Amino acid sequence: MIYKCTLCPRKCGADRSNSTGICGAGSSVIVARASLHKWEEPCISYKNGAGTVFFSGCNLHCCFCQNNKISNKLFGKEITDKQLADIFLRLQEDGADNIDLVTPTHFVPNIINALDMVKHKLDIPVVFNCGGYELKETIDMLEGYIDVYLPDMKYFSSDISSKYSNAPDYFEYASEAILAMIKQVGKLTFNSEGGLMKGTVIRHMVLPSHRHDSIKLIEWIADNTSRDDVLVSIMNQFTPFDFISEEFSELKRKVTKMEYNSVINRAAELGLKGFTQERSSASEDYVPDFDLSGI
Template structure:
């Protein structure tokens, strides 16, 4: 691993310039130590990712975005998890493959790009053949993504905001859309068209997720419109209704509710109206805490 990059870390758009090798923590709240909170088969991703067998999901601790409504805040902010070696991470990949995982799903991986590349090199030498999923917030530097070319088969990325107002208010990054739009362009360049096996499990491609927030229906429509007009059927768009207010947020009372069925139905109707076909929607009670896994060190 090129530790020199972590001595003056600019892996993410925050560009902290922190020396993570000296035990300093960046905006992501981690040093150069690799911290993982959970590694297990996960059934709650999009159908072409989880399938019936599950996605081999590795949840990394820390996050460079830090949304105020984060559903995984106990690992993103409080850093629940276990410090492991790169060699152990490579073993985890192989263990998940042995359990029948459809892919290796790297969740919130941005600040560990260098660790992941080395672990993938080791695990591939030992026989890992599964597609690799990069499951991220969308707030990614193109330069960091370029380091991953040839390693990542599927980009599963968020596009959270188009307007600067909610981006700055809820995630402290008013440049979110510009950064994420550039990142998605690079992701599509790398993996080209989507590809599936005979079971319908994605082997290559880009899925862009959008989590609808209460009160931001028009921003959500603008995001769907942008993605469809820019990429058409080259990508899949996952329109999510699972926003869950885990605790009451006194600073942002507008976020203390789920989105309504009417709001979500209006957004889906809009997507259909503009011609979107390659998409995923959520049905039923998805906005439940049960869809948030326990970060208890399983599989680590």
């Protein structure tokens, strides 16, 4: 039970035994979907698909989130830690390439408890798929439980992170946490089928009108990480959903070919390894159907 929550940089101090934190989480895990998912990076969903567990709630509440239904509206079903452990085993039985924990930060103690029950029965990696706005101390709690880190690195500018996620300190915390993730899991390690068994993949989604901020992030990654330790996934899937407020009128369009290419070209100049996306990925068709499947 969490009586004064300090799991993320918000450090809201919520007594989650009888209320919820800024993330929307209380004492029980909330899950919106648990199923095989073939739309992650090729080294994550390389064969049958990642065994994704989509957790409801989020510590960022980005104004443009494609998973708005679960991150901001908190759609999902409350389950016990034992039920979560059973979901991990069932996904493995279904042929999942890994256990892919999506937006899991606010449920880290529950996840650790569930993994304590079944980690010895899992022969596939556990992936921590997060928004990057993490505390190093929380990442340290996960040592020995997580094999692959899949963090977002959303913003370099504090003005932009403040505007879209009310997190002016985003880069300060994300950069420290991501370096801790890399140190914890070490060099990239693949199986014979190209699946990532250990290591870190940093995701960055290019936003409309903010290619220069993206380039600064790419340059930071190149300056502060090793190509043996990190893959970089530069995403082109920003979708201008109807729910985005007119206050953010610059986000009412897709990323242009020029904007995206300027970012991936800079990454290539710096010798970074990883993944890019086709412009067709900017579509609502790629948003999972959060219908409580597999729960």
